[in-house]
Amino acid sequence: MTKFTVVTIVFLLILAFVMVFSTGAPGLVLAASICLAYLIVLGIGVSFIKLNFFTKAFSRGNPSEKTVALTYDDGPDPENTPRLLDELSKLQVKASFFCIGENVEKHAGLITQMADEGHLVCNHTYRHGRWTNFLTPGKLAAEISRTAESIEKITGERPAFYRPPMGLTNPRTAKAAKTTGSAVVGWDVRGLDRKATSPGKTIKRITGKARNGSIIALHDSGVDGKVMIAVLREIVDNLRKRGFTFVRIDELYSQREA
Numbered sequence: 427m428t429k430f431t432v433v434t435i436v437f438l439l440i441l442a443f444v445m446v447f448s449t450g451a452p453g454l455v456l457a458a459s460i461c462l463a464y465l466i467v468l469g470i471g472v473s474f475i476k477l478n479f480f481t482k483a484f485s486r487g488n489p490s491e492k493t494v495a496l497t498y499d500d501g502p503d504p505e506n507t508p509r510l511l512d513e514l515s516k517l518q519v520k521a522s523f524f525c526i527g528e529n530v531e532k533h534a535g536l537i538t539q540m541a542d543e544g545h546l547v548c549n550h551t552y553r554h555g556r557w558t559n560f561l562t563p564g565k566l567a568a569e570i571s572r573t574a575e576s577i578e579k580i581t582g583e584r585p586a587f588y589r590p591p592m593g594l595t596n597p598r599t600a601k602a603a604k605t606t607g608s609a610v611v612g613w614d615v616r617g618l619d620r621k622a623t624s625p626g627k628t629i630k631r632i633t634g635k636a637r638n639g640s641i642i643a644l645h646d647s648g649v650d651g652k653v654m655i656a657v658l659r660e661i662v663d664n665l666r667k668r669g670f671t672f673v674r675i676d677e678l679y680s681q682r683e684a
C-alpha cells in the first residue's frame with residue numbers, strides 16, 4: 427500500500443466523521459479545512475519524489491557505501507554534452523544520463539558516445555512536456571516505451587531506469603513504470619543548476635549535501651556550459667578527497683539495501 431493510499435483512507439475517514447458529527451457552518455469550515463490539508467499533502471507528495479508518496483522511487487543508494495552517482499537530465503545537447511563527455515573522460519568518472527527521447531533521435535551519435543565511453547543511458551520520457559507526468563498511464567507508458575526503443579536501437583540495451591520530468595510523481599507514474607518494467611529514479615541531492623550563472627552555489631549545495639549513496643541531479647541541457655564544467659570539476663575533486671567513489675545508477679542500485 428502506498429503512502430498516498432494510506433493518507434487518502436485516513437482523510438476519508440476523518441471527513442466522514444466530521445460530516446456525521448459536525449453540523450452547520452462550523453462543520454462545513456472544518457470539512458473544507460480537512461480537504462485543503464489533504465490537497466496540500468498531495469501537492470507535497472507530487473513535488474518530492476524521495477518521499478515515495480505515490481510510488482517507490484530509488485532516490486539514494488546504500489547509506490553504508492561511500493559511493494555517489496552523478497546524473498545528468500534533459501540531454502543530449504549538441505553544445506554541452508560533448509564538452510561534458512570530454513571532461514568526464516578526463517576525470518575518469520562514469521555518469522548516468524536521463525535522456526529525452528526527442529533529443530536521443532536528433533543526436534544519436536552522442537548516445538553512441540555515451541555508451542561507448544561507459545556511461546549509462548536512461549529514460550526521461552519522449553517529449554518531457556509540462557504535463558507529461560499527468561498523461562494517462564497508457565500515454566505516459568507510450569512516452570517511456572518510445573524513448574526506450576530509440577535508446578535500445580542505438581546502444582543495443584533497453585534502459586531499465588526512468589526519471590519522471592522534474593521528478594514529479596502521481597498515481598500514473600507508478601502504473602506507467604510498472605507497465606514498462608522501469609525502475610523509477612529520483613535524487614537526494616539536487617544541483618538546482620538550471621538558472622545558475624556561476625558555479626558557486628551549485629558546488630556548495632552539492633558538496634554540502636552529498637552523503638553515502640547520494641544521487642546527484644544535474645543537467646546537460648538548458649544550462650551554461652562553462653558553469654556545468656566548473657561544477658563537475660569541483661565536486662569531483664571535493665568528493666574524491668573525502669573518499670567518495672563515483673558510480674553509475676545501475677551500480678548504486680545493485681548496492682542498495684533490501
Ligand SMILES: [Zn+2]
Pocket residue numbers: 499500550554590591592
Ligand atoms: Zn528533466
